[in-house]
Amino acid sequence: MEREGFLVKQGEWLIPATDDDRNEILSLKDGDIVPYKLNDARRLWRNKKYWLLLKKVQEHLSEKMAKKFPTPEKIHTEIKLQNGHFDVHVTLGGKETYVVSSKVGSTAFKNMGEKRFKEFVKNEAKPTILKYFLKDVDEETFDNEFLNLIFND
Numbered sequence: 117m118e119r120e121g122f123l124v125k126q127g128e129w130l131i132p133a134t135d136d137d138r139n140e141i142l143s144l145k146d147g148d149i150v151p152y153k154l155n156d157a158r159r160l161w162r163n164k165k166y167w168l169l170l171k172k173v174q175e176h177l178s179e180k181m182a183k184k185f186p187t188p189e190k191i192h193t194e195i196k197l198q199n200g201h202f203d204v205h206v207t208l209g210g211k212e213t214y215v216v217s218s219k220v221g222s223t224a225f226k227n228m229g230e231k232r233f234k235e236f237v238k239n240e241a242k243p244t245i246l247k248y249f250l251k252d253v254d255e256e257t258f259d260n261e262f263l264n265l266i267f268n269d
Contacts, residue, residue, distance in 0.1 A: 120226060122157060133160050156229030163225070165266045166237060167192075172262060173249055181249060191249065196223070198248070199240040237266060 121140050122133035132138035144150065170188035177185060185191050196202065196216050203217040222228065223236060246258055253262075 122160065122225065124160065156231050158225055158228060158230045158233045162230070162233065162266055166233075166241075169262055169265045172265070173245055176250060176253075185249070191245075192223075194248070195241050195244045198244045234267075237263075 121137035123130040123137065124133045125131075132141055167188055170191050174182070174185065174188050174191055185194060193216055197214060201216060201222070202214045205213050205215045207213060223233065228236065242258065242263060245262075246253065246255060250258065250262075
């Protein structure tokens, strides 16, 4: 059975990135061989900072927008919808609806590596946030006060 998880390099060691990854490793038997491949894996800390950025955006929304987008998750969903990361689903009644897709531009770790995630934030999330969510914030202020949360390596 194929499983997927993430490890974090600390010195000479590879440490499980999440509790789920730790539990998967604990389920292995002594002597089990675990294949791996190195890829453009997104950094867990950058993902966490992205969610902090969305939380900060949500805290700065106008009252009207805060009612429409009460959580960072709602903002993230809208960013994906505004940038075409959806499938069109036709209901049994014939109504077309948009469904954020795990296939079309998913931001999940397994679907979006570090390079693509940086592009998503800079080329899709940032313009969408400035256009729809923080209309009164100029690009320089956004970069200094919001985007630097993610990209100050």
